[in-house]
Amino acid sequence: MVSASAPAKAILIGEHAVVYGRPAIAIPLPDIRAEVGITAGDLGSGIRIFAPDLDRVILVGATADDDPLAVTVANTLAYLGIAQPPDLALTLRSAIPLARGMGSGAAIATAIVRAIAAYFERAIAPDEVSALVYRTEVLFHGTPSGIDNTVVAYGRPIYFTRGAGPQPLHIGGPLRFLIADTGVASPTRLAVGDVRAGWQAEPAHYEALFDAIAASVDSARAAIAAGNAAALGQAMDAAHTCLMEIGVSSPELDSLVAAARQAGALGAKLSGGGRGGIALALVDPAQADGVAQALRLAGAVNVLGATLRPDE
Numbered sequence: 001m002v003s004a005s006a007p008a009k010a011i012l013i014g015e016h017a018v019v020y021g022r023p024a025i026a027i028p029l030p031d032i033r034a035e036v037g038i039t040a041g042d043l044g045s046g047i048r049i050f051a052p053d054l055d056r057v058i059l060v061g062a063t064a065d066d067d068p069l070a071v072t073v074a075n076t077l078a079y080l081g082i083a084q085p086p087d088l089a090l091t092l093r094s095a096i097p098l099a100r101g102m103g104s105g106a107a108i109a110t111a112i113v114r115a116i117a118a119y120f121e122r123a124i125a126p127d128e129v130s131a132l133v134y135r136t137e138v139l140f141h142g143t144p145s146g147i148d149n150t151v152v153a154y155g156r157p158i159y160f161t162r163g164a165g166p167q168p169l170h171i172g173g174p175l176r177f178l179i180a181d182t183g184v185a186s187p188t189r190l191a192v193g194d195v196r197a198g199w200q201a202e203p204a205h206y207e208a209l210f211d212a213i214a215a216s217v218d219s220a221r222a223a224i225a226a227g228n229a230a231a232l233g234q235a236m237d238a239a240h241t242c243l244m245e246i247g248v249s250s251p252e253l254d255s256l257v258a259a260a261r262q263a264g265a266l267g268a269k270l271s272g273g274g275r276g277g278i279a280l281a282l283v284d285p286a287q288a289d290g291v292a293q294a295l296r297l298a299g300a301v302n303v304l305g306a307t308l309r310p311d312e
């Protein structure tokens, strides 16, 4: 049995605008992971993907219009030059909630690519993993920016601009976040598609909002480098206001954001595709318990912590 895993992710700031060429910042969530194990399959079974949590078994290559995870397996084998693969059984397990903007699809695909490379004893670099998983993201999301596959494959905080690849994020001091789950599943594809329709109808308005988000991302980058939590919180608040105007927030997200701020968070915003999924709050560690409690009272079904630690 060979296995590999990959982390969840959160977009700290810049979602949606990143699809339109603006920068964004994303962080891995290393404690929340997807894992794939591979064993030899039964003779003549072909390649099967077992997803016990979803109660699904997917046969790779069964139809022309294949499942995105089956396509990931096929693409990875082709990339590694394994023309006649043996019978294989892949088993997926994931602790990442689905359709919450936490990168569950990218993490599962990344774990698949890494597990196949490990099974065939082939080294594969993060940029190669990221490029393969991007092809899966296109199937899941339609027009992804590439930020999710990049942050998950590199497993480190990144400043990302489409086409330019990841830049490392300099972290000047520890930053503590709370991730509050609305409990509302919201496929990224739908939110991204609606933003595109809005942008096509009112291009100047949307471009101005994307520019405002880009300005907040660059303020956030400077604040993170300086370890200035108050300035980062302001940038997050400003980005949430833009995301509301873009139309990707929701009553559930807005009440979590308001509750976090009222309980003393330094800043709060939706994170990821929006419409549901998660909100991200920046907190002073001394306030973390109080803010977490306020988030639960405001309807969060789960509240997780994440810390950005300074560069070594």
Ligand code: MEV
Pocket (backbone or CB within 6 Å): 011, 014, 015, 016, 017, 018, 019, 101, 141, 143, 144, 145, 146, 147, 148, 188, 192, 272, 273
């Ligand atoms: C999804 O994690 C982030 C979005 O900006 C979509 C994308 O960048 O592909 C909403």
